[in-house]
Amino acid sequence: MTTTQQEWKFTAKDIASKPDLFLSGHRACAGCGPAVVLRLIMKATRGPTIVTEATGCMEVVSSIYPYTSWGIPWLHTAFENAAANASGIDAALKAMRKKGKVKQEQIDIIAIAGDGGTYDIGLQALSGAVERGHDFLFVLYDNEGYMNTGIQRSGGTPIGAATTTTPAGKVIPGKLEKKKPITEIMLAHDMQYVATATPYYWKDMLTKVRKGLEVEGPAFLHIFAPCPRGWRSEPAKTMEYSKLAVESCVFPVWEAVNGKRQLSTPSKLIALAPQKKKPVKDYLVGQGRFRHLFTPQNQHILDEIQRMTDERWQRLLQNYESA
Amino acid sequence: MAKPVKQDTMALNGDEAVAYAAKQCEVDVVAAYPITPQTIIVEKFSEYVANGEVHTEFICTESEHSAITACLAASVTGARTFTASASAGLALMHEMLFVTSGSRAPVVMAVANRALSSPLNIHGDQSDSMAERDSGWIHIYVENAQEAYDAIIQAFKIAEDVGVSLPIMVGLDGFTLSHSLENVDVLPEDIVKQFVGERQLPMVLTHEGKTMPFKLDPENPMTMGPIAFQNYYFEFKRQQEEGMSNALKLIPEVNSSYAKVSGRSYGNGLIDAYKLDDAEIAVVCVGSTSGTLKVIIDELRQEGVKAGLLRLRTFRPLPVEELRNALKNAKAIAVMDKSMSFGGFGGAVFHEVRHSLYDLQTHPPIVNYIYGLGGRDSSPRELRKVFEELTNIAKTGHVESPVHYLGLRE
Numbered sequence: 001m002t003t004t005q006q007e008w009k010f011t012a013k014d015i016a017s018k019p020d021l022f023l024s025g026h027r028a029c030a031g032c033g034p035a036v037v038l039r040l041i042m043k044a045t046r047g048p049t050i051v052t053e054a055t056g057c058m059e060v061v062s063s064i065y066p067y068t069s070w071g072i073p074w075l076h077t078a079f080e081n082a083a084a085n086a087s088g089i090d091a092a093l094k095a096m097r098k099k100g101k102v103k104q105e106q107i108d109i110i111a112i113a114g115d116g117g118t119y120d121i122g123l124q125a126l127s128g129a130v131e132r133g134h135d136f137l138f139v140l141y142d143n144e145g146y147m148n149t150g151i152q153r154s155g156g157t158p159i160g161a162a163t164t165t166t167p168a169g170k171v172i173p174g175k176l177e178k179k180k181p182i183t184e185i186m187l188a189h190d191m192q193y194v195a196t197a198t199p200y201y202w203k204d205m206l207t208k209v210r211k212g213l214e215v216e217g218p219a220f221l222h223i224f225a226p227c228p229r230g231w232r233s234e235p236a237k238t239m240e241y242s243k244l245a246v247e248s249c250v251f252p253v254w255e256a257v258n259g260k261r262q263l264s265t266p267s268k269l270i271a272l273a274p275q276k277k278k279p280v281k282d283y284l285v286g287q288g289r290f291r292h293l294f295t296p297q298n299q300h301i302l303d304e305i306q307r308m309t310d311e312r313w314q315r316l317l318q319n320y321e322s323a
Numbered sequence: 324m325a326k327p328v329k330q331d332t333m334a335l336n337g338d339e340a341v342a343y344a345a346k347q348c349e350v351d352v353v354a355a356y357p358i359t360p361q362t363i364i365v366e367k368f369s370e371y372v373a374n375g376e377v378h379t380e381f382i383c384t385e386s387e388h389s390a391i392t393a394c395l396a397a398s399v400t401g402a403r404t405f406t407a408s409a410s411a412g413l414a415l416m417h418e419m420l421f422v423t424s425g426s427r428a429p430v431v432m433a434v435a436n437r438a439l440s441s442p443l444n445i446h447g448d449q450s451d452s453m454a455e456r457d458s459g460w461i462h463i464y465v466e467n468a469q470e471a472y473d474a475i476i477q478a479f480k481i482a483e484d485v486g487v488s489l490p491i492m493v494g495l496d497g498f499t500l501s502h503s504l505e506n507v508d509v510l511p512e513d514i515v516k517q518f519v520g521e522r523q524l525p526m527v528l529t530h531e532g533k534t535m536p537f538k539l540d541p542e543n544p545m546t547m548g549p550i551a552f553q554n555y556y557f558e559f560k561r562q563q564e565e566g567m568s569n570a571l572k573l574i575p576e577v578n579s580s581y582a583k584v585s586g587r588s589y590g591n592g593l594i595d596a597y598k599l600d601d602a603e604i605a606v607v608c609v610g611s612t613s614g615t616l617k618v619i620i621d622e623l624r625q626e627g628v629k630a631g632l633l634r635l636r637t638f639r640p641l642p643v644e645e646l647r648n649a650l651k652n653a654k655a656i657a658v659m660d661k662s663m664s665f666g667g668f669g670g671a672v673f674h675e676v677r678h679s680l681y682d683l684q685t686h687p688p689i690v691n692y693i694y695g696l697g698g699r700d701s702s703p704r705e706l707r708k709v710f711e712e713l714t715n716i717a718k719t720g721h722v723e724s725p726v727h728y729l730g731l732r733e
Contacts, residue, residue: 048541052396065555068530068546073539076548077395077422084389088354088396088404089539091380095351095402098378107541125392128385 010206015043019071026069027061031235033225033242034058034141036199038112041139041223042072044209049108052086054117055079057148057227058141080121083129086111086136108213109136115156116146119180130189130218137212137219140182143227151230155180158250159308160301161289163230168292173301178308186220187256193219195255198242201266208255208264224251232288244283247276249313261319271317280306327586330508337468337500338363340507341407341433341493344475346371347515351402351522354382354393358412359445360497361435365407387412391419391430398428399547401538403479403522406430409497410437413451417458423490424459424563426548427525427537429482430490432460433475436610436661437497438697446698447497449610450662453671459563461491461570462638464610466595468505471495473587476515477577485525486569488537496611496661498698510585518584567640574637593642595634596649598624602631604713605653607646607676609635612659612694612701619703623710630710635672646679654717656680656689657709663693669726688722694729705730 021042028035038058042051052075053059059076062069077085086109093109096102111129113122118140126138145163146152152165158179162168166175186194193215197205205223212219224245228235245251252267263271270277281302284290293302335343342364345353355365371377380397384390387408394404408416413434423430434452438444452462461481465471471493478491495501510518524536527545535543551559571593578592589595597617599605606616613634623630633649635642650656658677660670667674673691680686692709695701709729716722 050400050539050541060550063546063549065549065551066530068549070546071544073541073544074546075396075399075539076550077392077426078418081389081392081419084384084392085396087382087384087389088352088393088398089400091352091354091382091393092397092400092402092404095378095380095397096400099351101401104541124385125389128389131385132382 010044010203015040015206018043021045021049021071022062023069023071025067027064028057029229029235031228031238033199033227033238034114034143035061036238037141037205037223037225040199040202040206041209044206044213045108046210046213047106047108048104049110050075050089051110051112052076052082052089053111054082054113054122056114056117057143058112058114060148079117081125082111082113082117082122083126083136083138086138087129087132087134090134090136110139110213111136112139112141114147115140115142115144116154119155119182127189130186130191130220133217135217137209137221139209140220140222141225142222143225143230144179145227145230147227147230156182160293160305162292163289173292173298174289183220183222187259190259191220192217192258193255195220196222196224196251196253198224198246198251198253200239200243201246201253201264204253204264204266211255230289232291233286237286241283241287244278247278248280248283248309249277250280250283250309252313252316254316263316280309328510328514328584330510330585332506332508334504335468335472335507336363336502336504337471337495338435338502339367340468340472341475341495342367342371343509344472345405346377347510347512348405348476348479348519349403349516350377350379350405352380352382352394352397352404353406354384354390354397354404355406356384356387356390356408356412358387358409360437360447360501361407361409361412361433363501364433364435387415388419391416391423394430395419395423395426395428398430399426399537399539401522401524401536401540403483404430405432407433407435409435410439410451413455414439417455420455420458420460422548425559427488427563427566428490429488431475431478431482432490432492433471434492434494435497435501436494444697447499448661448696448698449494449496450696452492452494453662455492456639456671459489460639461489461567462494463491463636464494464638465500466611466613466634468500468503469507469587470589471500472507472509473581473585473589476519477581479519480577481570481573483522484569484573485523487566487573488525489563489566489570494610499611508585514584518581571640571642589636590634591645593637594645594649595636597632597634599631599633599649601629603629603654604710604717605631605633605650606657606659606709606713607633607635607650607672608659609638609672610661612661612706615701615703615706619706619710628710628714635676638672638675641675641679643679646676647683650676650680650687651683653687655713656687657713658689658691660691660693661695663696688716688720689725690716690722691726692729693726699730701730
C-alpha cells in the first residue's frame with residue numbers, strides 16, 4: 001500500500017470545495033443513509049475513477065434514463081455481479097493499457113452494492129473477484145434489508161427486525177436469524193484491506209475509502225447506512241442512528257490492514273472507557289422495525305440482542321488486544 | 324475474385340479451431356468457466372496465455388454468470404472480448420445474455436452445443452442455444468471445424484460493426500464438432516488481423532452533450548446500464564432490432580469479403596444451399612448433420628431423386644426472405660430440429676421455417692423431425708427415412724403427421 005497520508009486529512013472545507021461526483025437530483029428518499037454515503041465517499045476519490053453498481057436502491061435512484069447523478073463513468077449490469085463487472089473493467093483496462101489504448105496510468109474502480117448484492121446474491125461473484133485479486137474497492141452500503149423491493153429480509157438483516165418477509169406476527173417476532181458476519185468472511189479471503197465505517201464518522205469513512213483505493217488489489221469497505229423507510233425511523237435521525245450503532249457496539253468501526261485488525265477512534269474510545277458504551281436498546285428504541293420487541297413477552301429477545309452484541313464486542317476486543 | 328492467400332493446414336478439432344481463431348483475432352479479454360464440451364477452448368487459450376503467444380487478459384471466473392458479466396463489462400470498457408460455454412453454463416448466463424445484447428456489447432461466444440439437464444447429459448444437441456433464441460444475440464451455426472474457425476473470425480467483424488453492435492454466439496455441435504479432428508486451413512495471423520481490424524466503437528451523445536465513443540472513459544463520463552421506464556425502455560428494444568436488421572445485410576457482405584481472402588464461403592452467410600435449385604424434396608438443417616445429409620443427397624441424386632439441402636447458418640437474424648425464395652419450389656420439406664420446444668408443435672427451427680413460408684401463395688407441405696437429442700447418433704440409414712417420407716409427401720401432397728422423432732424408441 002502506498003501512502004499519501006497528507007491527503008487523508010479530509011477537512012470539511014476540502015470536502016465542500018471538491019465538486020460532487022454523485023450529483024443532486026437523484027430520487028432517494030428523505031433521510032436516505034446510502035445517498036449520503038455515496039455523495040461522501042465519492043469525495044475521497046483520488047483521480048480517474050469508474051464506478052460499477054449492483055441493482056438496488058442507489059442504482060435505481062441515480063440512473064433514471066435520460067437522467068444521471070453520476071459525474072464519472074458508471075456501469076450497472078445486474079444484481080449479483082457488481083464484483084464481476086469490476087473484474088471485467090479491471091482486465092479491460094490492463095489489456096488496453098498494454099496496447100496504449102488507455103492513457104491514464106491509474107484508474108480506480110469502485111464496485112458498490114447493498115446488503116442484498118453483497119451478503120446474499122452477490123457473494124459468489126465477490127468472493128471470486130477477491131480470490132482472483134482484481135484491483136478494485138468493493139463498497140457495501142448496508143441498510144440491512146432489500147429496501148428497493150419493499151423492505152424484505154436479507155442476510156444482513158439483524159435478529160428481531162420486522163421486515164415484510166419477516167413480519168412481527170403473533171407467533172414469530174420478526175427475523176429469527178442473526179446477521180451474517182460478512183466482514184469476517186471477507187477477512188478470511190486474506191485481503192489487504194477490510195474496514196467498517198458509518199457516515200456519522202465521515203472523516204473516518206473517507207479515510208478508509210482512500211486507503212481501500214490505494215491498495216493494489218481488492219479492498220472491502222462495509223458501511224453502515226440507515227434507511228428511514230425500511231427501519232421505520234425518523235428521516236432526521238439517520239446520522240443519529242449511524243452514531244448510536246457505534247456507541248452501542250452494534251456496529252463497531254475498525255480496519256484490518258493485511259489481516260491486522262485495529263479499532264478506529266470512535267470504537268477505540270469505547271474500548272478505553274467502557275462506561276461510554278450505550279445499551280443496545282438506546283439504539284433500537286426509536287426504530288419501528290424493533291417496536292414489537294419493547295413488550296413484556298419479547299423482553300427476552302432484547303436481552304438476547306444485548307447479550308449477543310456484548311459477546312461480539314468482547315470477541316473483537318480480544319482480537320484487537322491480541323493484534 | 325482475388326486469389327486467396329496461402330494457408331497452412333492444421334489438424335484441429337472444432338474447439339481448437341475456435342481457440343486458434345480467437346487467438347488470431349487479438350482478443351483483449353477472455354473470461355470463461357470450464358464446461359464440457361467447450362472446455363478444450365479455454366484450455367487451449369490458457370496455453371496461449373501461459374506461453375506468451377497472446378496479450379490477452381484471461382479471467383478464470385468462478386461461474387459462467389461472472390464470465391459473461393466480465394466480458395460485458397470489459398466490452399463496454401472498449402475491449403475486444405471472447406468467451407465460450409455450453410449447456411448448463413449457457414443457461415446460467417441466461418440473465419446476462421439479455422443484458423449483454425441490451426448493453427450493445429459485441430461479445431463473441433462459442434457455444435459447443437450440448438443437451439440440457441435433466442437427466443444430465445454431456446453430449447451434443449442444440450437445446451442450449453435454441454433456448455436463448457430471444458436473448459438478442461446473433462446466432463450462427465457451423466457445419467464443421469473449418470467453418471468454426473472461419474465463423475469466429477467473421478463474428479468479430481460482424482458483432483463489432485458500429486451499425487450492429489450486438490453479441491454473437493457461434494454454435495458448433497458438441498463432440499461431433501468440438502472433439503473431432505479435421506484438417507483446418509488457417510490464415511496467416513497478419514491477414515486475420517487485417518481482416519478483423521481494430522475494435523470500432525459507436526459514437527454516442529454523452530450527458531455532457533458531447534459526441535464520444537461508447538465506452539467507460541474517465542475523460543468522457545457515461546452512465547451505462549441505466550434504468551429506463553415505460554417512457555424509454557421500448558425505444559431501446561426497437562434499436563436492438565435495428566442492429567439485427569443491419570446484421571442481416573452485413574453477414575452476406577462479410578461472407579463475401581472473407582471469401583476473397585480465404586477462398587471459403589458458406590452460401591451467402593445466412594443460408595447455405597446444396598443442390599436445392601431444382602430440388603423437389605428439401606431438408607432444412609442446422610449444424611453438423613448437414614454434412615451427412617449432403618452425402619445422402621448425392622446418393623439420392625444418383626438414384627434420380629431430386630433432393631436438396633438448405634442449411635440454416637444464421638438463425639438470428641432469421642433470413643426470412645432467403646428461406647422463402649430458396650424453398651418456394653419444393654414439393655415437400657422436412658425441417659430437422661436438434662432440440663425440443665415442449666408443447667410447441669414441433670421444434671424451434673420448424674416454427675421459424677414454417678412461419679417464413681406463410682406469405683407464399685401456395686404452401687409446400689412441411690414436416691418436422693426431432694433428432695439426435697442427448698447426442699444420439701443419426702446414421703445415414705436413419706436420415707434416409709426422412710427423404711423417403713418426403714418423396715411420398717411430394718407424390719401425394721398429403722402429410723399424415725407433421726412432427727416425427729427420428730431414431731427414437733417408442
